[in-house]
Amino acid sequence: MVNQVVEIFWEMCCSEAPMSQQTQYRFSFGPWNISEGADPFGPEVRAVFPHEEKFALYRPLGFEGVQFHDDDVVPDLETLSPDQVLKKTATVKTMLGNQGLTPEFVAPRLWFPAQTVDGAYTSNSAADRQYALDRTRKSIDIARALDCKAVVLWLAREGSYIRESKNARIAYQRLLETINQMLDYDKEIEIWIEPKPNEPTDQAYVPTIGHAVALAYASNDPKRVKGLIETAHALLAGLDASDEMAFALAHDKLASVHLNDQNGLKYDQDKNFGGANLRGAFNQVRVLEEAGFGGKGEFIGLDVKAMRTQQGRGVTAHLTNSRSLFLYLVEKVRSWDRIAEGQMIEARDYEALEFAILKHLMGLK
Ligand code: 3MF
Ligand code: MG
Numbered sequence: 387m388v389n390q391v392v393e394i395f396w397e398m399c400c401s402e403a404p405m406s407q408q409t410q411y412r413f414s415f416g417p418w419n420i421s422e423g424a425d426p427f428g429p430e431v432r433a434v435f436p437h438e439e440k441f442a443l444y445r446p447l448g449f450e451g452v453q454f455h456d457d458d459v460v461p462d463l464e465t466l467s468p469d470q471v472l473k474k475t476a477t478v479k480t481m482l483g484n485q486g487l488t489p490e491f492v493a494p495r496l497w498f499p500a501q502t503v504d505g506a507y508t509s510n511s512a513a514d515r516q517y518a519l520d521r522t523r524k525s526i527d528i529a530r531a532l533d534c535k536a537v538v539l540w541l542a543r544e545g546s547y548i549r550e551s552k553n554a555r556i557a558y559q560r561l562l563e564t565i566n567q568m569l570d571y572d573k574e575i576e577i578w579i580e581p582k583p584n585e586p587t588d589q590a591y592v593p594t595i596g597h598a599v600a601l602a603y604a605s606n607d608p609k610r611v612k613g614l615i616e617t618a619h620a621l622l623a624g625l626d627a628s629d630e631m632a633f634a635l636a637h638d639k640l641a642s643v644h645l646n647d648q649n650g651l652k653y654d655q656d657k658n659f660g661g662a663n664l665r666g667a668f669n670q671v672r673v674l675e676e677a678g679f680g681g682k683g684e685f686i687g688l689d690v691k692a693m694r695t696q697q698g699r700g701v702t703a704h705l706t707n708s709r710s711l712f713l714y715l716v717e718k719v720r721s722w723d724r725i726a727e728g729q730m731i732e733a734r735d736y737e738a739l740e741f742a743i744l745k746h747l748m749g750l751k
Contacts, residue, residue, distance in 0.1 A: 414451025
């Protein structure tokens, strides 16, 4: 009887799982993830690593997707004419093609320029807001010239340190206006919002995926507005990263992820995936795998930082280790005893369920 109930439960709840078990995961990262080690308290500790050399490492390391900031593709893009920008983009496109790499997205780096000290799309200065929109259009041009379908908005400086300095209601309306202007500027590009609750601002606008999804539905073309969820960003908001991913997946709005980890509510650490909370990492993989994420070509993106103590070839170990950990956890998800799980859920024995998960993660029977 119990077994029959379990079989029915399996059919109802998990029938998608066998299909998603076939997912061949593809991995991506951005050139900033192989860094020279500077932090707010100290300078670079490793020699500069040219982008061309980084691209050559992707495939051997097991990665095929490249995430870009606009000026990773075209350095000094502000000083170049539109023709020069397109010419430089074409050389990067060739370089990627030669290495068998796919550009996953381009993100306008709106947190560096002097015009964005008070925010970009939500700045109190109309001229600075215009600058932000123009720069974003350039990013879209670069994405299109790379044959890349998405622009990521990490809304770094949108927010305020002094609540009274901005009208938050108007700021949210401005963000929506910008999204609509972007959708209008290019009829195919997708906008992927990467929420983060703080840093560099103390309280950021669009702190969670719920905010991003609300903006998507309110926009003029909801199908083209999605989210990119970073583990550490969800944790900094005090939320469970796997639940954030599940929310986006339930709305068919998860375009990409930035898997990493975070030790407590401190600065954004970009630790290796699973490095602080292995069970939390397992649950993110479980949610992605069960939803078939990756089956339509979505990338598993990593946003992890090399430790400052690493040198030489070790400067890529954080990427390969995080990728390997993801794949080990995929095996853990696939080998998890769903029948036993169903029985424990049916019996409402969540004590047993939790202990079984912990033993499974430790490789114990
Ligand atoms: C900041 C981030 C960013 C974004 C990147 C792409 C520098 O916490 O996570 O990394 O991921 O800008 O949008
Ligand atoms: Mg990120």
